[in-house]
Amino acid sequence: MTSTIASKSTPIPPGIYCPVISLYKATARQEVDYDASYKFFSHLIRGGVDGLVLAGTTAEAVLLSAEERKELVKVARKAAVDLGRPEFPIVAGISGQSTNESIRLAEDALEAGASFGLLLPPSYWAKAVTKDVILGFYRDVADSTTLPIVIYSFPAMCNGIDMNSDTMSELAQHPNIVGVKLTCGNAGKVTRLTEEYSHEQFAVYAGSSDWLIPCLAGGGGGCVTGIANVFPKCVAHLYALWNQGKTKEARELQGLVAQAEKACKEGIAPTKFGAAHFAGPSAGITDARAFWPRKPYTPCSEEKSTWVVKVMQHLESLEQSLPDAI
Incomplete structure (x- = not known):
């Protein structure tokens, strides 16, 4: 590592994080069905994920009110406490288009029990989002809260705003900016940032599990993956295999996970249908309507639903065979 900055006072733990629907x-x-949410949070924690991400893209954050976001963090924290994991990492989406709104969301998240805040860059007027605007935005938010900040790089959701590794490297030097989620899918950013920084200085995560092993091989700390809503044990098992040095088995499972995750790439509705079909019964949530997207968006068509089952079902038996983590 080339950087001599101090390790962050609260580094984000490595592992598999689920951006919860x-x-x-x-x-x-x-x-919002908070009772069903409690059941689902508990199911995911028992399934072995290392952290939950709330109010992100997969959670339909733009369709949630500030109060709903805050209450969901409280419910997730209660689920973790009730399972004997009071310090379980909970990452709350705090993305607002203004600095002021993002600071307010960070304050809400911290008060509700979040461990970290996940923050997209501003993007409403994309042509006005210069490097200086991005640096100022993240630094101002990070200066204004004790909630450790994780950068969220997702150009497809941000009018094409794509932060390069040099910009992220400058932000990494802030004592309250602890890592990045790379939903941009750029593996080069992983290797450049991990060459500069240790995990404790600035953690780097893949934004999906279909390139978890490439990220880990490049020095990354794990991934934040929508398919963990569907098969949390499978993704946690993939991470464990790699860490145990079982590279052949890990590569084989990586391919199977990648094949299933292509359904999640099709959008929120297929992800939620997959979760309803494969995870809902185990979580104790039997009404498929709980998993429908929020209006005006619509659930999967029958044709799409059939396809989702087809591309995901090869992981079902493995998921059922793996033991609970708790």
Whole structure:
């Protein structure tokens, strides 16, 4: 490592993080179903994921109110405490288009029990988002809260705003910016950043599990993956195999996970349908409508649903064979 900066006071633990889907009541207004959410959070923690991410893209964060975001963090923290994991990492999405809004969301998340905050760059007026704007935005938010900040790089959701590794490296030097989630899928950013920084200085995560092993091989700390909503044990097992030095088995499972995850690449509705079909019964959530996207968005068509089952079902038996982590 070339950087001599101090390790962060609260580094984000390595591992598999699940960006948890939001569950709704089967009503006209689709209020958030906090009871179902508690069951699902508990299911994921028992399944062996290393952290939960709330109010991110997979959670339909732009469709959630600030109060709903805050309450979901409280429910997730309660689920972790009830399972004997009071310090379980909970990452809360705090992305706002203004610095002021992001600081307010960070304050809410911290008060509700979040461990870290996940923050997209501003993007509303993309042409006005210069490097200096990005640096100022992240530094101002990080200066204004004790909630450790994780950069969220997802150009497809940000009007094409794509932070390069040099910009991230400058932000990494801030004492309250602890890592990055690379949903941009750029493995080069992994190797450049991990050459400069240790995990404790600045952690680097893949934004999906279909390139978990390439990220780990490049020095990354894990991944944040939507398919963990569907098969949490499988993804946790893949991570464990790699860490145990069982590279052949890990590579084989990596391919199977990647094949299944292509359904998640098709959008929120297929991800939520997969979770309803494969994980809902185990989590104790039997009403498939809880997994529907929030209006105006619609659930999968019958044709798409059939395809999701087809591309994911090869992991079902492995998921069922693996023991609970708790």
